[in-house]
Amino acid sequence: MSLDTGPEGSSAPPTEAASDSVAPQHLGIALLVIATTQLMVVLDGTIMNIALPSIQEDLDVSVANLSWVVNAYALAFGGLLLLGGRAGDLFGRRRVLRVGISVFTLASLLGGLSNSFEMLLAARVLQGVGAAIAAPTALSLIATTFPEGKPRNRAMGVYAAMAGVGSTTGMLLGGILTDVDWRWVLYINVPVGVAVLAGTRVLVDGARRQGRLDLPGAITGTTGLVSLVYAITRGGEDGWTDTLTVGAFALAVVLLVTFLVIQNRVANPMLPLRLLRDRSRAGAYVTTLCAAAGMFSAFYFMTLYTQRILGYSPLETGLSYLPFSIGMSLMAAVASKASAHVAPRLLAGPGLLLAAVGMYLFSTLDTDSSYVTHLMPAMFVTALGLGLTFLPMMLGAVRGVTQRDAGIASALFNTAHQIGGALGLAVLSTLCTLATDDRMEHANEAFFKGVKTHDSGLVHRASEALTHGYTTAFAVSAVLFLAGMVVALTVITMGKQKSDREQDPAAAA
Numbered sequence: 001m002s003l004d005t006g007p008e009g010s011s012a013p014p015t016e017a018a019s020d021s022v023a024p025q026h027l028g029i030a031l032l033v034i035a036t037t038q039l040m041v042v043l044d045g046t047i048m049n050i051a052l053p054s055i056q057e058d059l060d061v062s063v064a065n066l067s068w069v070v071n072a073y074a075l076a077f078g079g080l081l082l083l084g085g086r087a088g089d090l091f092g093r094r095r096v097l098r099v100g101i102s103v104f105t106l107a108s109l110l111g112g113l114s115n116s117f118e119m120l121l122a123a124r125v126l127q128g129v130g131a132a133i134a135a136p137t138a139l140s141l142i143a144t145t146f147p148e149g150k151p152r153n154r155a156m157g158v159y160a161a162m163a164g165v166g167s168t169t170g171m172l173l174g175g176i177l178t179d180v181d182w183r184w185v186l187y188i189n190v191p192v193g194v195a196v197l198a199g200t201r202v203l204v205d206g207a208r209r210q211g212r213l214d215l216p217g218a219i220t221g222t223t224g225l226v227s228l229v230y231a232i233t234r235g236g237e238d239g240w241t242d243t244l245t246v247g248a249f250a251l252a253v254v255l256l257v258t259f260l261v262i263q264n265r266v267a268n269p270m271l272p273l274r275l276l277r278d279r280s281r282a283g284a285y286v287t288t289l290c291a292a293a294g295m296f297s298a299f300y301f302m303t304l305y306t307q308r309i310l311g312y313s314p315l316e317t318g319l320s321y322l323p324f325s326i327g328m329s330l331m332a333a334v335a336s337k338a339s340a341h342v343a344p345r346l347l348a349g350p351g352l353l354l355a356a357v358g359m360y361l362f363s364t365l366d367t368d369s370s371y372v373t374h375l376m377p378a379m380f381v382t383a384l385g386l387g388l389t390f391l392p393m394m395l396g397a398v399r400g401v402t403q404r405d406a407g408i409a410s411a412l413f414n415t416a417h418q419i420g421g422a423l424g425l426a427v428l429s430t431l432c433t434l435a436t437d438d439r440m441e442h443a444n445e446a447f448f449k450g451v452k453t454h455d456s457g458l459v460h461r462a463s464e465a466l467t468h469g470y471t472t473a474f475a476v477s478a479v480l481f482l483a484g485m486v487v488a489l490t491v492i493t494m495g496k497q498k499s500d501r502e503q504d505p506a507a508a509a
Contacts, residue, residue, distance in 0.1 A: 026202040030145050033199040035158045037101065037138040040189055040196070041131040042166025043173065044073060046299065047185045048124075050174030050314040054182040061117045071233050072121050076128025077135075078418040079226030083218050085136030085411020086270045089404055090213055093144060094203045096407075097137040101200075104130030105193030112186035123186070136411035143398060143406045145204045149340070153395075157336025160391035161329045167299055168325045172318030179315060217262045217270040224255030225415070229422055236426025275401065275409055280344075283491030284396035285416040287348055290484030291355070291389050292417045293424025294477040298359065298382065300425055301432065301470045306375070308447065309367055309463055309470075323376050324383040331387025344392035345492040351388030352485035358382025359478035363471045367463045385481070389488075396492060424480060428473040436469030443469075 048055075048070055056066050088096040104127055111123030142159060146152040177184040231248035238245060263269040276282050306312040306320055335347055361378035369375060397413040398406060436443050443465040450458030 027146065027151060029199050030141075030202045031155050031158060033196055033203065034138045034141055034145075034155065035162055036192065036196050037097070037134050038159050038162040039166045039169065040104065040192060041077075041135045041138075042162055043170040044127060044131065044189070045070075045077075046167045046170030047174040047177075048073070049303065050171060050318065051178045051182040051185050054178055055120070058182065059114070059117045059120065065117060067237060068121060069124060072124040073128040073131070074233065074418070074422055075226060075229050076125045077131045078229040078415065078422060079222055080129055080132035081136055081411045081415045081418060082225065082271060082408065083222050084133040085140070085407040085409075085414070086213070086218070087133065088137035088140055088407035093137050093141050093407060094200055097134055097141065097203070098197060098200055100130050100133030100135075100137060101193050101196050102130070104134060105190055105197075106130075108186045108189035108193065112183040112190075114183075135414050136407055139394070139398075139410035139413065140406035141203050144403055145202075153336045153339050156339075156394055157332045157391050160335070160394050161332035161387065165325045165328055167295075168318075168321035168328075171299075171303065171321050175313070175315035175318035212268065214262070214266055214268055214270040217259055217266065220255050220259040220262060221270060224252050224259055225419075227252035227255060229419065232419075232422045232426045236429040240430065271408055271412075272405060275405065275412065278400070280396055280492045280494040281399075281401075281409075283487055283493075284344070284393045285412055286491070287352075287484045287488045288390070288393045288397070288413060288416040289420035289423075290480050290487065291352060291386065291393070292420035293427075294355065294359065294480040294484070295386055295424075296421030297424045297428040297473060297477050297480075298362070301428070301473045302362070302375075302379070305365065305467070305470050309467055310369075310371070310375075320371065320375070321379070323380045327380045327383025328387040331384045332391055335388050335391040339392055339395055343492075343495050344396040345488045345494075347392040348389045348488040348492075349485050351385045351392075352481045352488060353385070355382050355385030355389065356478040356481040356485070358385060359474050359481060362474035363478065365467065365471055365474075367460070367467050389484075393488075396494060399494065424477070428476055431476055432469040432473040435472035436465050439468050440465035 052066055052069060055061060055069060061069070084096070084100065107123050107126035107130055111120055111127065114120035114123060139159060142152060142155045146155045173188065174185055177188060227248050231245055231252055234242065234248060235245045240246075259271075260273070263271050263273050276285075302321075303317055306317045307314070312320060331351075335351075338347060358378050358381035361374070361381060365374055365378075394413055397416075398409045401409040440446065440461060443462045446458055447462035447466060450456070450462055
């Protein structure tokens with residue numbers, strides 16, 4: 001991956017020397033800071049799931065409002081990623097990362113202190129804002145802090161592993177901390193955030209992009225993405241023909257089209273459209289979207305299956321995800337070493353095929369499936385595939401981009417990941433409900449009624465209907481992974497990383 005400033009960067013000289021470097025003995029600290037930032041951001045997307053029942057009881061939250069404890073974070077995170085990435089390019093990545101971590105840490109403290117649903121919701125939105133500022137900036141800091149070659153590939157591998165490990169760790173930590181007090185799922189971020197802030201001094205900003213923030217683009221792009229994430233989330237919960245869902249989609253289309261028109265006309269756009277005109281880079285973003293759509297959905301339905309059908313406790317559910325964390329970490333390390341010698345599509349393609357095989361195994365589960373012989377192998381195979389996928393797509397998303405555009409290119413990768421996850425979960429939730437209702441209407445209510453009245457026959461019938469819905473969702477996840485595989489193999493044309501050094505970075509961008 002090359003981030004050298006080529007002819008494109010000549011019109012805007014850097015405000016900081018790009019030659020700044022981190023002392024070799026500090027690279028470990030830099031990697032720890034960046035990886036922990038990514039872990040915190042991803043972890044908070046799932047850690048609250050396990051705590052929801054306790055939050056509902058403690059703060060007297062209605063069933064209709066409870067999901068917004070999770071959705072509020074996703075809404076702010078997904079909607080503000082592009083703005084957060086560009087802010088790092090303009091105002092200094094290390095400075096912007098510090099702002100993002102500070103906002104995230106403060107929001108976590110306020111969330112833990114919440115004495116009402118409204119206060120918790122505001123804290124979750126603020127957490128999402130901090131995450132949207134920190135996540136793309138952390139990724140771009142890898143390019144400006146780590147020397148090209150093995151050090152940068154290793155750092156990228158660790159960062160990519162956090163995408164899966166963070167989600168599964170969230171489940172595990174959520175189970176452990178909720179047993180103490182649900183507020184600790186938020187308080188845990190405070191000391192970690194403070195430690196990360198202390199370590200940011202070793203990071204290198206790299207070259208900045210001169211010019212002002214594209215305010216019209218920032219407003220239309222941000223509100224357009226927020227509307228899109230809201231529409232996707234609402235569609236999965238209230239139906240795709242719901243008036244507010246349709247209205248939010250329409251607003252998102254208008255705003256995002258306006259955003260693209262603005263970006264094509266202004267001198268210093270928030271999102272330089274040349275980043276999307278590169279075939280391989282665009283293919284990496286689409287592949288990431290497909291992979292995230294399948295992965296987020298898999299986590300959600302695996303959690304429902306283990307807790308409702310297998311009867312696992314929150315802690316047992318968290319522990320059941322350990323094979324996923326191990327598999328993803330192992331294969332991310334393999335991908336890190338292989339990326340210098342193998343073209344990205346030849347890693348991501350087989351990786352997504354392997355993930356699809358894992359989802360097929362999940363689709364064969366029934367109400368009596370064993371964790372050891374069924375669930376664990378499926379989870380491990382899926383993790384191996386995704387571990388082989390995300391790093392090469394991350395490298396493909398930012399390869400050939402000048403340092404001045406590293407933040408926005410990183411933000412596009414994170415946006416594809418977040419939007420893909422939200423869209424996949426919403427669509428698959430709808431398909432799961434349809435498949436469940438085909439076997440038994442109101443199966444959820446019947447399941448809990450059977451548990452309450454000790455009606456084993458009703459519980460069994462409802463469990464079979466629910467399992468049919470979950471396995472249908474797993475099968476569709478496999479299709480999403482296969483779609484990503486096709487895109488990776490047919491659209492992405494860039495070669496292995498070493499040969500790309502001979503290319504002109506500006507031309508590649």
